[in-house]
Amino acid sequence: MFLKKITLLKDDIPQVNSYPFSIPAIKGLRELELTNKVTFFIGENGSGKSTLLEAVADKCGFHTAGGGKNNYYDVHSSHSDLGDYIRLSWMPKITNGFFLRAESFYHFATLQDELEKDPFTRTNYRAYGGKSLLQQSHGESFLSLFQHRFNGQAIYLLDEPEAALSPQRQLTFIRILHDLVEYEDCQFIIATHSPILLGYPNASILNFDGGTIAEIQYEQTDNYRLTKYFLQHREKMLNELLRDD
Structure with a gap:
């Protein structure tokens, strides 16, 4: 464990009713304790999980459009308003890590290709399996990042990594996650909708729905319950969903 606590500096916020401070889960935040090497943020779209992860x-x-401390490239609206008003408590403080943002990963991959054109920054894609991320499928490029660039004593912030991963590749990622946590001393905070990823054993799951951020058990999550019900009652659910009233 490296990052222990996230504190919202409420007294410093100029307009508490403006976005993103108006998001119920963010508005109700004071201190968020992190007690596990793997923490999942879950909640409906707009619940604030990705907003806090970006902050x-x-x-x-880290670059808020995706990357580490030394990745510099211009992407519109990559500044985090919330990031100016939180404090992170570390023990010990580390600087190694990466922020994966699925929706803007293309920009990061393009940056790596640009760096490979310069003889002073060329690495022959050593951190990505020896191949351009843009010459791999979306899912393959994500796994290349996880397998080759991620390493020990670091914190990794992943925003919906399942977006590019098939169910089988999500299981592969769970194994990679396990090895990095158990043998490389890494910490992960992952915003996700995936009931597969949420099944990672002994992780903390923090739910952003309901106006507060609260820990929840895997079987209590909507991600698990809705998926399970659909698989068991597919025809019934679809008939109800698609019927003409």
């Missing part, structure tokens, strides 16, 4: 990335010095 943590910003405070860590």
Whole structure:
């Protein structure tokens, strides 16, 4: 464990009713304790999970469109307003890590290709399995990142990594996650909708729905319950969903 606590500096916020401070889960936040090497953020779209994850990335010095501390490229609206008003408590403080943002990963992959054109920054894609991320499928490029660039004593912030991963590749990622946590001393905070990833054993699951951020058990999550019910009652659910009233 490296990052222990996230604190919202409420007294410093100029307009508490403006976005993103108006998001119920963010508005109700004071201190968020992190007690596990793997923490999942879950909640409906707009619940604030990605907003808080981006703010943590910003405070860590990672590029908020995706990348580490030394990745510099211009992407519109990559500044985190929330990042200016949180404090991170570390023990010990580390600087190694990465922020993965599925929706803007293309920009990061393009940056790596540009760096490979310069003889002073060329690495022959050593951190990505020896091949351009843009010459791999979306899912393959994600796994290349996880397998080759991620390493020990670091914090990794992942925003919906399942977006590019098939169910089988999600299981592969769980194995990679396990090895990095158990043998490489890594910490992960992952915003996800995936009931497969949420099944990672002994992880903390923090739910952003309901106006607060609260820990929840795997079987209590909507991600698990809705998926399970659909698989068991597919025809019934689809008939109800698609019927003409």
